[in-house]
Amino acid sequence: MGRGRRRFTPVLAGATLRDRLLACGGALAALCVTGVLGALVVGPTAALPFLVAPIGASAVLVFAVPASPLAQPWPVVGGNVASTLVGLGVLALVADPFVGSGLAVAGAIAVMSLLRCLHPPGGAAALMTVIGGSVIAHAGPAFAFVPVGLNSVVLVALGWLFHRLTGHTYPHRTRRGDPAERRSRFRAEDVDRALAEIGETFDIGREDIGLLLREVETHALVRQHGEATAGDVMSRDVVRVEVHDTPETARALLLAHDVRTLPVLGPGGTVVGTVGLRELVRPAARVGELASPPLTATADLPALALSRALTDGRAHAAVIVDAAGRPCGMVTQTDLLVALCRALTDPV
Incomplete structure:
Protein backbone atom coordinates (compact mmCIF):
# COMPACT_ATOMS: atom_id res chain seq x y z
CA MET A 1 0.00 0.00 0.00
CA GLY A 2 2.84 2.38 0.87
CA ARG A 3 4.49 1.79 -2.49
CA GLY A 4 1.20 2.54 -4.24
CA ARG A 5 0.83 5.86 -2.41
CA ARG A 6 4.36 6.85 -3.36
CA ARG A 7 3.44 6.53 -7.02
CA PHE A 8 1.06 9.47 -6.55
CA THR A 9 3.58 11.66 -4.73
CA PRO A 10 4.21 14.94 -6.64
CA VAL A 11 7.40 14.69 -8.67
CA LEU A 12 8.14 18.40 -8.32
CA ALA A 13 10.65 19.18 -5.59
CA GLY A 14 9.17 21.50 -2.98
CA ALA A 15 5.58 20.92 -4.11
CA THR A 16 2.99 21.16 -1.34
CA LEU A 17 -0.74 20.50 -1.36
CA ARG A 18 -1.41 24.17 -0.59
CA ASP A 19 0.69 25.31 -3.55
CA ARG A 20 -1.02 22.84 -5.87
CA LEU A 21 -4.48 23.99 -4.78
CA LEU A 22 -3.47 27.62 -5.24
CA ALA A 23 -2.15 26.76 -8.71
CA CYS A 24 -5.50 25.19 -9.59
CA GLY A 25 -7.39 28.26 -8.44
CA GLY A 26 -5.01 30.62 -10.21
CA ALA A 27 -5.22 28.74 -13.51
CA LEU A 28 -9.02 28.60 -13.27
CA ALA A 29 -9.34 32.34 -12.73
CA ALA A 30 -6.67 33.26 -15.27
CA LEU A 31 -8.09 31.18 -18.11
CA CYS A 32 -11.59 32.51 -17.48
CA VAL A 33 -10.38 36.11 -17.58
CA THR A 34 -8.11 35.43 -20.58
CA GLY A 35 -11.01 33.88 -22.46
CA VAL A 36 -13.35 36.78 -21.69
CA LEU A 37 -10.80 39.40 -22.76
CA GLY A 38 -9.97 37.40 -25.88
CA ALA A 39 -13.64 37.22 -26.81
CA LEU A 40 -14.01 40.97 -26.34
CA VAL A 41 -11.05 41.70 -28.63
CA VAL A 42 -11.73 39.06 -31.30
CA GLY A 43 -15.47 39.64 -31.25
CA PRO A 44 -18.35 37.17 -30.96
CA THR A 45 -18.83 36.83 -34.72
CA ALA A 46 -15.19 36.30 -35.68
CA ALA A 47 -14.12 32.92 -37.03
CA LEU A 48 -10.88 32.99 -35.01
CA PRO A 49 -10.78 31.24 -31.63
CA PHE A 50 -10.66 33.66 -28.69
CA LEU A 51 -8.66 31.21 -26.52
CA VAL A 52 -6.01 28.89 -28.00
CA ALA A 53 -5.33 25.47 -26.51
CA PRO A 54 -1.56 25.91 -25.81
CA ILE A 55 -2.44 28.63 -23.29
CA GLY A 56 -3.74 25.84 -21.05
CA ALA A 57 -0.27 24.28 -21.01
CA SER A 58 1.30 27.70 -20.44
CA ALA A 59 -1.00 28.16 -17.43
CA VAL A 60 0.33 24.93 -15.90
CA LEU A 61 3.85 26.35 -15.98
CA VAL A 62 2.98 29.90 -14.87
CA PHE A 63 0.84 28.83 -11.92
CA ALA A 64 2.30 25.47 -10.87
CA VAL A 65 6.04 26.08 -11.38
CA PRO A 66 6.52 29.87 -11.45
CA ALA A 67 10.26 29.54 -10.70
CA SER A 68 10.88 27.48 -13.84
CA PRO A 69 12.95 29.19 -16.55
CA LEU A 70 10.34 27.88 -19.00
CA ALA A 71 7.54 29.75 -17.20
CA GLN A 72 9.01 33.27 -17.25
CA PRO A 73 7.28 36.08 -19.17
CA TRP A 74 9.59 36.12 -22.20
CA PRO A 75 9.38 32.36 -22.79
CA VAL A 76 5.59 32.45 -22.42
CA VAL A 77 4.98 35.39 -24.75
CA GLY A 78 7.99 35.04 -27.05
CA GLY A 79 7.81 31.26 -27.22
CA ASN A 80 4.13 31.13 -28.14
CA VAL A 81 4.27 33.98 -30.66
CA ALA A 82 7.52 32.86 -32.34
CA SER A 83 6.33 29.26 -32.58
CA THR A 84 3.04 30.34 -34.11
CA LEU A 85 4.91 32.39 -36.71
CA VAL A 86 7.04 29.34 -37.52
CA GLY A 87 3.88 27.28 -37.90
CA LEU A 88 2.35 29.87 -40.21
CA GLY A 89 5.49 29.84 -42.36
CA VAL A 90 5.44 26.05 -42.66
CA LEU A 91 1.70 26.12 -43.39
CA ALA A 92 2.33 28.45 -46.32
CA LEU A 93 5.23 26.42 -47.76
CA VAL A 94 4.45 22.74 -47.06
CA ALA A 95 1.26 21.12 -48.31
CA ASP A 96 1.62 17.73 -46.60
CA PRO A 97 0.19 18.08 -43.04
CA PHE A 98 2.28 15.23 -41.63
CA VAL A 99 5.58 16.61 -42.91
CA GLY A 100 4.46 20.12 -42.02
CA SER A 101 3.64 19.15 -38.45
CA GLY A 102 7.09 17.75 -37.84
CA LEU A 103 8.82 20.69 -39.50
CA ALA A 104 6.76 23.19 -37.52
CA VAL A 105 7.58 21.68 -34.13
CA ALA A 106 11.25 21.20 -35.01
CA GLY A 107 11.49 24.74 -36.33
CA ALA A 108 9.75 26.10 -33.24
CA ILE A 109 12.30 24.39 -30.98
CA ALA A 110 15.16 25.85 -33.01
CA VAL A 111 13.76 29.38 -33.09
CA MET A 112 12.83 29.41 -29.39
CA SER A 113 16.30 28.15 -28.50
CA LEU A 114 17.97 30.89 -30.56
CA LEU A 115 15.70 33.57 -29.06
CA ARG A 116 16.19 32.21 -25.51
CA CYS A 117 12.44 31.76 -25.04
CA LEU A 118 12.12 27.98 -24.90
CA HIS A 119 8.54 27.19 -23.84
CA PRO A 120 7.06 23.68 -24.25
CA PRO A 121 3.57 24.90 -25.17
CA GLY A 122 5.23 26.67 -28.09
CA GLY A 123 5.53 23.29 -29.80
CA ALA A 124 1.78 22.87 -29.41
CA ALA A 125 1.24 26.37 -30.80
CA ALA A 126 3.27 25.52 -33.91
CA LEU A 127 1.44 22.21 -34.38
CA MET A 128 -1.98 23.82 -33.83
CA THR A 129 -1.18 26.38 -36.53
CA VAL A 130 -0.35 23.73 -39.11
CA ILE A 131 -3.39 21.54 -38.46
CA GLY A 132 -5.79 24.39 -37.67
CA GLY A 133 -7.35 24.53 -41.11
CA SER A 134 -8.44 27.37 -43.35
CA VAL A 135 -9.44 29.73 -40.54
CA ILE A 136 -5.86 30.08 -39.35
CA ALA A 137 -4.48 30.10 -42.89
CA HIS A 138 -6.75 33.01 -43.84
CA ALA A 139 -5.85 34.95 -40.68
CA GLY A 140 -2.19 35.02 -41.71
CA PRO A 141 0.58 36.45 -39.48
CA ALA A 142 -1.98 38.37 -37.41
CA PHE A 143 -3.03 35.09 -35.80
CA ALA A 144 0.32 34.98 -33.95
CA PHE A 145 -0.56 38.23 -32.19
CA VAL A 146 -4.34 37.95 -31.83
CA PRO A 147 -5.33 35.68 -30.23
CA VAL A 148 -2.01 33.89 -29.42
CA GLY A 149 0.05 36.90 -28.33
CA LEU A 150 -2.92 38.51 -26.59
CA ASN A 151 -3.66 35.32 -24.65
CA SER A 152 -0.02 35.01 -23.63
CA VAL A 153 0.33 38.62 -22.43
CA VAL A 154 -2.89 38.46 -20.43
CA LEU A 155 -1.84 35.15 -18.86
CA VAL A 156 1.55 36.57 -17.81
CA ALA A 157 -0.07 39.69 -16.34
CA LEU A 158 -2.57 37.64 -14.36
CA GLY A 159 0.22 35.30 -13.23
CA TRP A 160 2.20 38.29 -11.93
CA LEU A 161 -0.83 39.58 -10.01
CA PHE A 162 -1.72 36.14 -8.63
CA HIS A 163 1.77 35.39 -7.36
CA ARG A 164 2.04 38.85 -5.80
CA LEU A 165 -1.11 38.08 -3.82
CA THR A 166 -0.03 34.57 -2.82
CA GLY A 167 3.54 35.40 -1.79
CA HIS A 168 5.51 33.88 -4.67
CA THR A 169 8.02 35.73 -6.83
CA TYR A 170 7.01 36.07 -10.47
CA PRO A 171 8.88 36.79 -12.66
CA HIS A 172 11.32 34.64 -10.73
CA ARG A 173 14.45 36.41 -9.53
CA THR A 174 17.49 34.67 -8.07
CA ARG A 175 19.59 36.67 -5.64
CA ARG A 176 22.85 37.69 -7.33
CA GLY A 177 26.07 38.88 -5.80
CA ASP A 178 25.38 36.91 -2.61
CA GLY A 226 22.61 21.70 15.70
CA GLU A 227 22.03 20.93 19.37
CA ALA A 228 22.53 24.52 20.59
CA THR A 229 19.51 26.79 20.09
CA ALA A 230 19.39 30.52 19.48
CA GLY A 231 18.24 30.90 23.08
CA ASP A 232 21.40 29.13 24.29
CA VAL A 233 23.82 31.48 22.51
CA MET A 234 21.94 34.79 22.40
CA SER A 235 22.96 37.95 24.28
CA ARG A 236 20.13 38.77 26.66
CA ASP A 237 21.04 42.41 27.37
CA VAL A 238 19.37 43.96 24.36
CA VAL A 239 20.04 47.62 23.57
CA ARG A 240 17.07 49.01 21.66
CA VAL A 241 15.45 52.16 20.30
CA GLU A 242 11.86 53.25 19.69
CA VAL A 243 10.49 54.23 16.28
CA HIS A 244 10.08 57.84 17.44
CA ASP A 245 13.67 58.19 18.75
CA THR A 246 16.04 60.43 16.83
CA PRO A 247 18.90 59.10 14.69
CA GLU A 248 21.31 60.87 17.05
CA THR A 249 19.99 58.76 19.95
CA ALA A 250 20.48 55.55 17.96
CA ARG A 251 23.98 56.55 16.88
CA ALA A 252 24.99 57.33 20.45
CA LEU A 253 23.70 53.95 21.68
CA LEU A 254 25.56 52.06 18.94
CA LEU A 255 28.85 53.75 19.82
CA ALA A 256 28.38 53.62 23.61
CA HIS A 257 27.60 49.90 23.68
CA ASP A 258 29.92 48.94 20.79
CA VAL A 259 27.19 47.09 18.87
CA ARG A 260 26.37 47.10 15.16
CA THR A 261 22.60 46.58 15.23
CA LEU A 262 19.75 47.96 17.34
CA PRO A 263 16.22 46.56 17.28
CA VAL A 264 13.62 49.22 16.54
CA LEU A 265 10.47 48.80 18.62
CA GLY A 266 7.00 49.88 17.64
CA PRO A 267 3.70 49.93 19.53
CA GLY A 268 3.51 47.30 22.25
CA GLY A 269 7.27 46.82 22.24
CA THR A 270 7.27 44.58 19.15
CA VAL A 271 10.21 44.53 16.77
CA VAL A 272 9.41 46.42 13.57
CA GLY A 273 12.93 46.84 12.19
CA THR A 274 16.62 47.18 12.89
CA VAL A 275 19.02 50.05 12.49
CA GLY A 276 22.80 50.38 12.31
CA LEU A 277 25.35 52.93 11.20
CA ARG A 278 24.69 51.94 7.60
CA GLU A 279 21.07 53.12 7.87
CA LEU A 280 21.91 56.20 9.93
CA VAL A 281 23.89 57.87 7.13
CA ARG A 282 20.59 58.90 5.52
CA PRO A 283 18.82 62.05 6.76
CA ALA A 284 15.62 61.54 8.75
CA ALA A 285 13.79 62.92 11.76
CA ARG A 286 12.93 59.57 13.38
CA VAL A 287 14.62 56.18 13.57
CA GLY A 288 11.48 54.49 12.30
CA GLU A 289 11.98 56.18 8.93
CA LEU A 290 15.42 54.54 8.54
CA ALA A 291 14.81 51.06 9.91
CA SER A 292 15.53 48.03 7.73
CA PRO A 293 13.30 44.93 7.80
CA PRO A 294 14.36 42.88 10.83
CA LEU A 295 15.89 39.42 10.82
CA THR A 296 14.00 37.69 13.63
CA ALA A 297 13.96 34.18 15.07
CA THR A 298 12.56 32.33 18.06
CA ALA A 299 14.67 31.07 20.93
CA ASP A 300 14.06 27.39 20.07
CA LEU A 301 15.53 27.69 16.54
CA PRO A 302 18.85 25.82 16.13
CA ALA A 303 21.55 28.48 16.33
CA LEU A 304 23.37 27.20 13.26
CA ALA A 305 20.22 27.63 11.19
CA LEU A 306 21.02 31.36 11.28
CA SER A 307 24.37 30.83 9.59
CA ARG A 308 23.20 31.64 6.06
CA ALA A 309 21.16 34.70 7.07
CA LEU A 310 24.06 36.12 9.05
CA THR A 311 26.63 35.60 6.30
CA ASP A 312 24.76 36.94 3.28
CA GLY A 313 25.97 40.52 3.82
CA ARG A 314 22.52 41.88 4.69
CA ALA A 315 22.26 41.42 8.46
CA HIS A 316 24.84 41.48 11.26
CA ALA A 317 22.52 40.16 13.97
CA ALA A 318 19.24 38.33 14.45
CA VAL A 319 16.69 39.58 16.97
CA ILE A 320 15.31 36.74 19.08
CA VAL A 321 11.66 37.42 19.84
CA ASP A 322 9.01 35.88 22.08
CA ALA A 323 5.55 34.76 21.04
CA ALA A 324 4.30 38.36 21.10
CA GLY A 325 7.13 39.63 18.87
CA ARG A 326 8.99 41.42 21.66
CA PRO A 327 12.81 41.15 21.78
CA CYS A 328 14.34 38.80 24.34
CA GLY A 329 17.87 38.52 22.94
CA MET A 330 20.26 39.02 20.05
CA VAL A 331 22.41 36.55 18.13
CA THR A 332 25.30 38.31 16.43
CA GLN A 333 27.80 36.98 13.93
CA THR A 334 30.27 36.59 16.82
CA ASP A 335 27.74 34.56 18.83
CA LEU A 336 27.19 32.33 15.83
CA LEU A 337 30.93 31.83 15.32
CA VAL A 338 31.34 30.78 18.96
CA ALA A 339 28.44 28.31 18.61
CA LEU A 340 29.96 26.86 15.45
CA CYS A 341 33.38 26.43 17.06
CA ARG A 342 31.82 24.66 20.03
CA ALA A 343 29.77 22.38 17.77
CA LEU A 344 32.77 21.38 15.68
CA THR A 345 35.09 20.77 18.67
CA ASP A 346 32.65 18.97 20.97
CA PRO A 347 33.17 15.18 20.97
CA VAL A 348 30.52 13.26 19.06
Whole structure:
Protein backbone atom coordinates (compact mmCIF):
# COMPACT_ATOMS: atom_id res chain seq x y z
CA MET A 1 0.00 0.00 0.00
CA GLY A 2 2.84 2.38 0.87
CA ARG A 3 4.49 1.79 -2.49
CA GLY A 4 1.20 2.54 -4.24
CA ARG A 5 0.83 5.86 -2.41
CA ARG A 6 4.36 6.85 -3.36
CA ARG A 7 3.44 6.53 -7.02
CA PHE A 8 1.06 9.47 -6.55
CA THR A 9 3.58 11.66 -4.73
CA PRO A 10 4.21 14.94 -6.64
CA VAL A 11 7.40 14.69 -8.67
CA LEU A 12 8.14 18.40 -8.32
CA ALA A 13 10.65 19.18 -5.59
CA GLY A 14 9.17 21.50 -2.98
CA ALA A 15 5.58 20.92 -4.11
CA THR A 16 2.99 21.16 -1.34
CA LEU A 17 -0.74 20.50 -1.36
CA ARG A 18 -1.41 24.17 -0.59
CA ASP A 19 0.69 25.31 -3.55
CA ARG A 20 -1.02 22.84 -5.87
CA LEU A 21 -4.48 23.99 -4.78
CA LEU A 22 -3.47 27.62 -5.24
CA ALA A 23 -2.15 26.76 -8.71
CA CYS A 24 -5.50 25.19 -9.59
CA GLY A 25 -7.39 28.26 -8.44
CA GLY A 26 -5.01 30.62 -10.21
CA ALA A 27 -5.22 28.74 -13.51
CA LEU A 28 -9.02 28.60 -13.27
CA ALA A 29 -9.34 32.34 -12.73
CA ALA A 30 -6.67 33.26 -15.27
CA LEU A 31 -8.09 31.18 -18.11
CA CYS A 32 -11.59 32.51 -17.48
CA VAL A 33 -10.38 36.11 -17.58
CA THR A 34 -8.11 35.43 -20.58
CA GLY A 35 -11.01 33.88 -22.46
CA VAL A 36 -13.35 36.78 -21.69
CA LEU A 37 -10.80 39.40 -22.76
CA GLY A 38 -9.97 37.40 -25.88
CA ALA A 39 -13.64 37.22 -26.81
CA LEU A 40 -14.01 40.97 -26.34
CA VAL A 41 -11.05 41.70 -28.63
CA VAL A 42 -11.73 39.06 -31.30
CA GLY A 43 -15.47 39.64 -31.25
CA PRO A 44 -18.35 37.17 -30.96
CA THR A 45 -18.83 36.83 -34.72
CA ALA A 46 -15.19 36.30 -35.68
CA ALA A 47 -14.12 32.92 -37.03
CA LEU A 48 -10.88 32.99 -35.01
CA PRO A 49 -10.78 31.24 -31.63
CA PHE A 50 -10.66 33.66 -28.69
CA LEU A 51 -8.66 31.21 -26.52
CA VAL A 52 -6.01 28.89 -28.00
CA ALA A 53 -5.33 25.47 -26.51
CA PRO A 54 -1.56 25.91 -25.81
CA ILE A 55 -2.44 28.63 -23.29
CA GLY A 56 -3.74 25.84 -21.05
CA ALA A 57 -0.27 24.28 -21.01
CA SER A 58 1.30 27.70 -20.44
CA ALA A 59 -1.00 28.16 -17.43
CA VAL A 60 0.33 24.93 -15.90
CA LEU A 61 3.85 26.35 -15.98
CA VAL A 62 2.98 29.90 -14.87
CA PHE A 63 0.84 28.83 -11.92
CA ALA A 64 2.30 25.47 -10.87
CA VAL A 65 6.04 26.08 -11.38
CA PRO A 66 6.52 29.87 -11.45
CA ALA A 67 10.26 29.54 -10.70
CA SER A 68 10.88 27.48 -13.84
CA PRO A 69 12.95 29.19 -16.55
CA LEU A 70 10.34 27.88 -19.00
CA ALA A 71 7.54 29.75 -17.20
CA GLN A 72 9.01 33.27 -17.25
CA PRO A 73 7.28 36.08 -19.17
CA TRP A 74 9.59 36.12 -22.20
CA PRO A 75 9.38 32.36 -22.79
CA VAL A 76 5.59 32.45 -22.42
CA VAL A 77 4.98 35.39 -24.75
CA GLY A 78 7.99 35.04 -27.05
CA GLY A 79 7.81 31.26 -27.22
CA ASN A 80 4.13 31.13 -28.14
CA VAL A 81 4.27 33.98 -30.66
CA ALA A 82 7.52 32.86 -32.34
CA SER A 83 6.33 29.26 -32.58
CA THR A 84 3.04 30.34 -34.11
CA LEU A 85 4.91 32.39 -36.71
CA VAL A 86 7.04 29.34 -37.52
CA GLY A 87 3.88 27.28 -37.90
CA LEU A 88 2.35 29.87 -40.21
CA GLY A 89 5.49 29.84 -42.36
CA VAL A 90 5.44 26.05 -42.66
CA LEU A 91 1.70 26.12 -43.39
CA ALA A 92 2.33 28.45 -46.32
CA LEU A 93 5.23 26.42 -47.76
CA VAL A 94 4.45 22.74 -47.06
CA ALA A 95 1.26 21.12 -48.31
CA ASP A 96 1.62 17.73 -46.60
CA PRO A 97 0.19 18.08 -43.04
CA PHE A 98 2.28 15.23 -41.63
CA VAL A 99 5.58 16.61 -42.91
CA GLY A 100 4.46 20.12 -42.02
CA SER A 101 3.64 19.15 -38.45
CA GLY A 102 7.09 17.75 -37.84
CA LEU A 103 8.82 20.69 -39.50
CA ALA A 104 6.76 23.19 -37.52
CA VAL A 105 7.58 21.68 -34.13
CA ALA A 106 11.25 21.20 -35.01
CA GLY A 107 11.49 24.74 -36.33
CA ALA A 108 9.75 26.10 -33.24
CA ILE A 109 12.30 24.39 -30.98
CA ALA A 110 15.16 25.85 -33.01
CA VAL A 111 13.76 29.38 -33.09
CA MET A 112 12.83 29.41 -29.39
CA SER A 113 16.30 28.15 -28.50
CA LEU A 114 17.97 30.89 -30.56
CA LEU A 115 15.70 33.57 -29.06
CA ARG A 116 16.19 32.21 -25.51
CA CYS A 117 12.44 31.76 -25.04
CA LEU A 118 12.12 27.98 -24.90
CA HIS A 119 8.54 27.19 -23.84
CA PRO A 120 7.06 23.68 -24.25
CA PRO A 121 3.57 24.90 -25.17
CA GLY A 122 5.23 26.67 -28.09
CA GLY A 123 5.53 23.29 -29.80
CA ALA A 124 1.78 22.87 -29.41
CA ALA A 125 1.24 26.37 -30.80
CA ALA A 126 3.27 25.52 -33.91
CA LEU A 127 1.44 22.21 -34.38
CA MET A 128 -1.98 23.82 -33.83
CA THR A 129 -1.18 26.38 -36.53
CA VAL A 130 -0.35 23.73 -39.11
CA ILE A 131 -3.39 21.54 -38.46
CA GLY A 132 -5.79 24.39 -37.67
CA GLY A 133 -7.35 24.53 -41.11
CA SER A 134 -8.44 27.37 -43.35
CA VAL A 135 -9.44 29.73 -40.54
CA ILE A 136 -5.86 30.08 -39.35
CA ALA A 137 -4.48 30.10 -42.89
CA HIS A 138 -6.75 33.01 -43.84
CA ALA A 139 -5.85 34.95 -40.68
CA GLY A 140 -2.19 35.02 -41.71
CA PRO A 141 0.58 36.45 -39.48
CA ALA A 142 -1.98 38.37 -37.41
CA PHE A 143 -3.03 35.09 -35.80
CA ALA A 144 0.32 34.98 -33.95
CA PHE A 145 -0.56 38.23 -32.19
CA VAL A 146 -4.34 37.95 -31.83
CA PRO A 147 -5.33 35.68 -30.23
CA VAL A 148 -2.01 33.89 -29.42
CA GLY A 149 0.05 36.90 -28.33
CA LEU A 150 -2.92 38.51 -26.59
CA ASN A 151 -3.66 35.32 -24.65
CA SER A 152 -0.02 35.01 -23.63
CA VAL A 153 0.33 38.62 -22.43
CA VAL A 154 -2.89 38.46 -20.43
CA LEU A 155 -1.84 35.15 -18.86
CA VAL A 156 1.55 36.57 -17.81
CA ALA A 157 -0.07 39.69 -16.34
CA LEU A 158 -2.57 37.64 -14.36
CA GLY A 159 0.22 35.30 -13.23
CA TRP A 160 2.20 38.29 -11.93
CA LEU A 161 -0.83 39.58 -10.01
CA PHE A 162 -1.72 36.14 -8.63
CA HIS A 163 1.77 35.39 -7.36
CA ARG A 164 2.04 38.85 -5.80
CA LEU A 165 -1.11 38.08 -3.82
CA THR A 166 -0.03 34.57 -2.82
CA GLY A 167 3.54 35.40 -1.79
CA HIS A 168 5.51 33.88 -4.67
CA THR A 169 8.02 35.73 -6.83
CA TYR A 170 7.01 36.07 -10.47
CA PRO A 171 8.88 36.79 -12.66
CA HIS A 172 11.32 34.64 -10.73
CA ARG A 173 14.45 36.41 -9.53
CA THR A 174 17.49 34.67 -8.07
CA ARG A 175 19.59 36.67 -5.64
CA ARG A 176 22.85 37.69 -7.33
CA GLY A 177 26.07 38.88 -5.80
CA ASP A 178 25.38 36.91 -2.61
CA PRO A 179 28.44 37.06 -0.31
CA ALA A 180 27.48 33.62 0.99
CA GLU A 181 28.28 32.25 -2.46
CA ARG A 182 31.86 33.46 -2.17
CA ARG A 183 32.18 31.82 1.25
CA SER A 184 30.70 28.45 0.31
CA ARG A 185 32.80 25.48 -0.65
CA PHE A 186 31.69 25.51 -4.28
CA ARG A 187 31.50 28.12 -7.04
CA ALA A 188 29.33 28.70 -10.09
CA GLU A 189 31.92 26.99 -12.27
CA ASP A 190 31.65 23.91 -10.07
CA VAL A 191 27.92 23.79 -10.79
CA ASP A 192 28.65 24.11 -14.52
CA ARG A 193 31.14 21.23 -14.42
CA ALA A 194 28.70 19.05 -12.48
CA LEU A 195 25.93 19.74 -15.00
CA ALA A 196 28.30 18.94 -17.88
CA GLU A 197 29.36 15.71 -16.17
CA ILE A 198 25.76 14.58 -15.59
CA GLY A 199 24.87 15.39 -19.19
CA GLU A 200 21.20 16.14 -18.52
CA THR A 201 19.07 19.29 -18.78
CA PHE A 202 17.19 20.34 -15.64
CA ASP A 203 14.22 22.68 -15.37
CA ILE A 204 15.97 24.98 -12.89
CA GLY A 205 18.39 27.86 -13.37
CA ARG A 206 22.08 27.55 -12.49
CA GLU A 207 21.79 30.30 -9.87
CA ASP A 208 18.89 28.48 -8.22
CA ILE A 209 20.92 25.26 -8.13
CA GLY A 210 23.70 27.09 -6.28
CA LEU A 211 21.20 28.63 -3.85
CA LEU A 212 19.65 25.22 -3.21
CA LEU A 213 23.02 23.61 -2.55
CA ARG A 214 23.97 26.33 -0.08
CA GLU A 215 20.70 25.80 1.79
CA VAL A 216 21.41 22.05 1.82
CA GLU A 217 24.81 22.81 3.37
CA THR A 218 23.14 24.84 6.13
CA HIS A 219 20.59 22.17 6.96
CA ALA A 220 23.22 19.43 6.93
CA LEU A 221 25.27 21.50 9.38
CA VAL A 222 22.25 21.92 11.65
CA ARG A 223 21.47 18.20 11.48
CA GLN A 224 25.02 17.20 12.39
CA HIS A 225 25.87 19.91 14.94
CA GLY A 226 22.61 21.70 15.70
CA GLU A 227 22.03 20.93 19.37
CA ALA A 228 22.53 24.52 20.59
CA THR A 229 19.51 26.79 20.09
CA ALA A 230 19.39 30.52 19.48
CA GLY A 231 18.24 30.90 23.08
CA ASP A 232 21.40 29.13 24.29
CA VAL A 233 23.82 31.48 22.51
CA MET A 234 21.94 34.79 22.40
CA SER A 235 22.96 37.95 24.28
CA ARG A 236 20.13 38.77 26.66
CA ASP A 237 21.04 42.41 27.37
CA VAL A 238 19.37 43.96 24.36
CA VAL A 239 20.04 47.62 23.57
CA ARG A 240 17.07 49.01 21.66
CA VAL A 241 15.45 52.16 20.30
CA GLU A 242 11.86 53.25 19.69
CA VAL A 243 10.49 54.23 16.28
CA HIS A 244 10.08 57.84 17.44
CA ASP A 245 13.67 58.19 18.75
CA THR A 246 16.04 60.43 16.83
CA PRO A 247 18.90 59.10 14.69
CA GLU A 248 21.31 60.87 17.05
CA THR A 249 19.99 58.76 19.95
CA ALA A 250 20.48 55.55 17.96
CA ARG A 251 23.98 56.55 16.88
CA ALA A 252 24.99 57.33 20.45
CA LEU A 253 23.70 53.95 21.68
CA LEU A 254 25.56 52.06 18.94
CA LEU A 255 28.85 53.75 19.82
CA ALA A 256 28.38 53.62 23.61
CA HIS A 257 27.60 49.90 23.68
CA ASP A 258 29.92 48.94 20.79
CA VAL A 259 27.19 47.09 18.87
CA ARG A 260 26.37 47.10 15.16
CA THR A 261 22.60 46.58 15.23
CA LEU A 262 19.75 47.96 17.34
CA PRO A 263 16.22 46.56 17.28
CA VAL A 264 13.62 49.22 16.54
CA LEU A 265 10.47 48.80 18.62
CA GLY A 266 7.00 49.88 17.64
CA PRO A 267 3.70 49.93 19.53
CA GLY A 268 3.51 47.30 22.25
CA GLY A 269 7.27 46.82 22.24
CA THR A 270 7.27 44.58 19.15
CA VAL A 271 10.21 44.53 16.77
CA VAL A 272 9.41 46.42 13.57
CA GLY A 273 12.93 46.84 12.19
CA THR A 274 16.62 47.18 12.89
CA VAL A 275 19.02 50.05 12.49
CA GLY A 276 22.80 50.38 12.31
CA LEU A 277 25.35 52.93 11.20
CA ARG A 278 24.69 51.94 7.60
CA GLU A 279 21.07 53.12 7.87
CA LEU A 280 21.91 56.20 9.93
CA VAL A 281 23.89 57.87 7.13
CA ARG A 282 20.59 58.90 5.52
CA PRO A 283 18.82 62.05 6.76
CA ALA A 284 15.62 61.54 8.75
CA ALA A 285 13.79 62.92 11.76
CA ARG A 286 12.93 59.57 13.38
CA VAL A 287 14.62 56.18 13.57
CA GLY A 288 11.48 54.49 12.30
CA GLU A 289 11.98 56.18 8.93
CA LEU A 290 15.42 54.54 8.54
CA ALA A 291 14.81 51.06 9.91
CA SER A 292 15.53 48.03 7.73
CA PRO A 293 13.30 44.93 7.80
CA PRO A 294 14.36 42.88 10.83
CA LEU A 295 15.89 39.42 10.82
CA THR A 296 14.00 37.69 13.63
CA ALA A 297 13.96 34.18 15.07
CA THR A 298 12.56 32.33 18.06
CA ALA A 299 14.67 31.07 20.93
CA ASP A 300 14.06 27.39 20.07
CA LEU A 301 15.53 27.69 16.54
CA PRO A 302 18.85 25.82 16.13
CA ALA A 303 21.55 28.48 16.33
CA LEU A 304 23.37 27.20 13.26
CA ALA A 305 20.22 27.63 11.19
CA LEU A 306 21.02 31.36 11.28
CA SER A 307 24.37 30.83 9.59
CA ARG A 308 23.20 31.64 6.06
CA ALA A 309 21.16 34.70 7.07
CA LEU A 310 24.06 36.12 9.05
CA THR A 311 26.63 35.60 6.30
CA ASP A 312 24.76 36.94 3.28
CA GLY A 313 25.97 40.52 3.82
CA ARG A 314 22.52 41.88 4.69
CA ALA A 315 22.26 41.42 8.46
CA HIS A 316 24.84 41.48 11.26
CA ALA A 317 22.52 40.16 13.97
CA ALA A 318 19.24 38.33 14.45
CA VAL A 319 16.69 39.58 16.97
CA ILE A 320 15.31 36.74 19.08
CA VAL A 321 11.66 37.42 19.84
CA ASP A 322 9.01 35.88 22.08
CA ALA A 323 5.55 34.76 21.04
CA ALA A 324 4.30 38.36 21.10
CA GLY A 325 7.13 39.63 18.87
CA ARG A 326 8.99 41.42 21.66
CA PRO A 327 12.81 41.15 21.78
CA CYS A 328 14.34 38.80 24.34
CA GLY A 329 17.87 38.52 22.94
CA MET A 330 20.26 39.02 20.05
CA VAL A 331 22.41 36.55 18.13
CA THR A 332 25.30 38.31 16.43
CA GLN A 333 27.80 36.98 13.93
CA THR A 334 30.27 36.59 16.82
CA ASP A 335 27.74 34.56 18.83
CA LEU A 336 27.19 32.33 15.83
CA LEU A 337 30.93 31.83 15.32
CA VAL A 338 31.34 30.78 18.96
CA ALA A 339 28.44 28.31 18.61
CA LEU A 340 29.96 26.86 15.45
CA CYS A 341 33.38 26.43 17.06
CA ARG A 342 31.82 24.66 20.03
CA ALA A 343 29.77 22.38 17.77
CA LEU A 344 32.77 21.38 15.68
CA THR A 345 35.09 20.77 18.67
CA ASP A 346 32.65 18.97 20.97
CA PRO A 347 33.17 15.18 20.97
CA VAL A 348 30.52 13.26 19.06
